[in-house]
Amino acid sequence: MSTDASQDWQHWHEQRDAAVASSYGPLSLTGTYWLSDFPEGRIPAVPGEWRVEDDEVVLTAGAEDAVTVDGKPLIGSVRLGADAGPIHESRAESAGRRLVVLSREGEWAVRDFDPASEARRAFRGIEATPYDEAWVRPGVFRPYTEDRHVRVENADGKERGLGLAGELVFDLHGAEHSLQVAVEDDGTLWAVFADATSGRDSYRFRFLRPPAPAEDGTVTVDFNRALLPPCAFAPHFICPFPPPGNTLEVPVAAGERRLVEG
Numbered sequence: 001m002s003t004d005a006s007q008d009w010q011h012w013h014e015q016r017d018a019a020v021a022s023s024y025g026p027l028s029l030t031g032t033y034w035l036s037d038f039p040e041g042r043i044p045a046v047p048g049e050w051r052v053e054d055d056e057v058v059l060t061a062g063a064e065d066a067v068t069v070d071g072k073p074l075i076g077s078v079r080l081g082a083d084a085g086p087i088h089e090s091r092a093e094s095a096g097r098r099l100v101v102l103s104r105e106g107e108w109a110v111r112d113f114d115p116a117s118e119a120r121r122a123f124r125g126i127e128a129t130p131y132d133e134a135w136v137r138p139g140v141f142r143p144y145t146e147d148r149h150v151r152v153e154n155a156d157g158k159e160r161g162l163g164l165a166g167e168l169v170f171d172l173h174g175a176e177h178s179l180q181v182a183v184e185d186d187g188t189l190w191a192v193f194a195d196a197t198s199g200r201d202s203y204r205f206r207f208l209r210p211p212a213p214a215e216d217g218t219v220t221v222d223f224n225r226a227l228l229p230p231c232a233f234a235p236h237f238i239c240p241f242p243p244p245g246n247t248l249e250v251p252v253a254a255g256e257r258r259l260v261e262g
Contacts, residue, residue: 009131009224016227016256017125024087024098026233027120028113032156035108045112047094048074052108056081057101059092067094087113104238105160111236119234124260131224135254139170139221141181141189141213148180155231155239162192162240168210170221172250179208179246187212189219192229192242196251203232203258205242226255233259 019025033043033050035057041049047065051058060077061067067074069091082103083090090113092099100111143166151159165183168191169176179191189212194205207227213219230237 006131021123023115024113026230028117029234029236030114030117031112032236033110126256127258127260128256129254135223137170137221139219141217141219142167150243152243153241193246194242195248223252223254228256
């Protein structure tokens with residue numbers, strides 16, 4: 001085993017623990033509130049009044065709501081689009097809670113990230129399998145001639161579209177396997193997958209984020225860095241389930257598996 005590779009993985013794992021446990025990490029999400037469920041504009045757990053108007057969200061607040069927007073107290077109304085940056089840079093905030101505006105397929109929601117969340121206080125770490133170089137596999141990315149979109153169930157029970165750009169092909173235990181993947185804006189790949197350990201020895205599905213492929217499509221597939229999805233940390237995320245064909249029949253005993261219990 002490469003000592004450098006093992007140490008790099010250990011550093012990555014420690015950074016993941018720290019990121020998840022950070023003030024506005026996934027553990028701090030206490031609710032995702034779809035505004036269509038609150039036609040009067042009032043969300044009981046969230047200060048202010050939130051309404052959809054002309055494909056934007058109008059937030060109205062008074063002094064008693066203690067809401068700030070762009071760092072300034074909001075008395076009156078402001079129009080908000082979807083927040084695109086890090087959680088701590090969301091435009092709306094109240095008493096340390098970040099109120100993040102979300103848009104999915106024409107539906108608008110407000111997410112409440114609270115550093116004092118119960119899940120964040122209870123966090124004991126991520127259980128992960130120690131690094132094993134056998135799970136680092138050469139792969140090839142084979143792009144589709146045009147992007148595909150499939151409907152998949154999400155963690156909240158609703159179906160939504162999932163864009164797929166190609167297949168990632170690799171060898172495991174002497175047999176060829178493939179996963180359908182998306183390509184991120186920076187060229188890196190993203191797969192939602194399950195395997196023979198899912199729901200038993202690991203969470204029900206995981207994410208894999210290989211680097212950008214080389215010009216010839218070759219790419220390293222490192223299952224040591226298989227990730228728990230955000231919904232493993234808080235049930236208020238709307239993670240997509242694996243698309244058809246992305247459940248490996250073999251066990252992938254590598255990477256992040258579940259939250260440490262106790």
